[in-house]
Amino acid sequence: MRQHLEDVSKMSFGPSAVLGDRIESSKYRRIPPVQFSRPPGAETKILFLRRLLVSFFMLCGMLLLSDLPLRAADYRCPPTEPDIKGPFYKPDAPLRSSVGKGYVLTGTVKSAADCATIPKAAIEFWLANPDGDYDDQHRATVISDRSGKYRFETEPPPNYGFRPPHIHLRITAQGFKTLVTQHYLDNGTAQARFDIVLIPGN
């Protein structure tokens, strides 16, 4: 009887009694960390991709920096703002400085880099006639003179739909970017000065 009671006192009734040595052993045994093995060459590929990514972002930064000199604030003369061409542009407008009477537009073509005047710049004009229609009679090309100056005379264009009176211009000059812009008329004026400043480039 005594021997039986000693045997019972040594018995365990907890989880370890149910799972036996599996829990007891895992409680005290150090479980080694899981090791993910990479295939041969994987480290080299990861390093290569990382360097490629860094190079890509560096290149993007350099491109952004290289674009900075093209901003208006970096030019001695602020470039003329471009404007929409619209659907009525036709190339090869005839050489003539007048398509009517009543409104005179003059100005000088200059370089944005140093404000130097640009001779022989081709300035194409097109505008709506007094009826509000675009026609061939209101198209012209004027070449700037040796001082970069130009003069263009026309009938003042009317309001065009919801748009205020305006004259379209397209300017090309060797060594400069082509500019498409518009001149807006002030009500009641018969003349205006409109200097054109081009950005160097092709």
Ligand SMILES: [Fe+2]
């Ligand atoms: Fe227009």
